[in-house]
Amino acid sequence: MSDAASERQRGWNGEMPPARAYKARAGMVRAARSAEQDRAAGGLHRRAVLLDGGRFARGSIALRLYRKTRRIRAYLRWSDAGQTNEKYVGDVAAATRAANLALAWEKARAAGLVSDEPLPPTSTASSVSARAVMTANKGRDTKPELALRSLLHGMGLRYRVDTRPLPGLRRTADVVFTKTKVAVFVDGCFWHGCPEHHRPAKRREEFWHEKIEGNRRRDAETNAALCAAGWEVIRVWEHEDPEDAAAHVREIVRSRHAV
Incomplete structure (x- = not known):
């Protein structure tokens, strides 16, 4: 052997x-x-x-x-x-x-079987990884969002998508359960400053630091405003297992149904 x-x-x-x-x-x-x-x-x-x-x-x-x-x-x-x-x-x-x-x-x-996706000739990104972050920054229907929504729907849960939980508050949640007042945000690791995966930018360091810190403050303000109005806020990092996240959301929604 x-x-x-x-x-x-x-x-x-x-x-x-x-x-x-x-x-x-x-x-x-x-x-x-x-x-x-x-x-x-x-x-x-x-x-x-x-x-x-x-x-x-x-x-x-x-x-x-x-x-x-x-x-x-x-x-x-x-x-x-x-x-x-x-x-x-x-x-x-x-x-x-x-x-x-x-x-x-x-x-x-x-073994040289895979590599990073090559940059298109017209791209102005400084690197492939930088371009990946920028192109993933769309307002809705990101891959992690779609995976989570599909799993929630398969569990029999019904919800609204890309909706303001509070009409008077200009903050949009990715998945909203209006009856149980549960708001789910799927946060990108770069833009929301994930403690596990966020890496400070090497170019325009001060600009990006202020940008990410501003996003963190905004997230905290959103959480506080929704909680004060009786909402349950769930934040899911894009790197999290969507099945684990869906199970957690289902548990919270069902527990609030029972109240």
């Missing part, structure tokens, strides 16, 4: 890898699956598979369990001209699916 195979068996204590190490959650919607890949890769712009002629495709990682050998193998998949392609990336042996996806993306990048 090779050292790598021996290490894998020690990692699983000689048993079959647990489902949580490779299996996607049942009923995961397309937007949630895409968000999962984005988190593991480090962003949507980091999932580029370069094709001929300067083109690129959006890649994804598939994890498969091989029961006979007790291995979890990772494959990079992409589509070109309607044809699905895949390439073996390597074996992974972390305890969770999220960790194994992240490890597989690292392996794919190290």
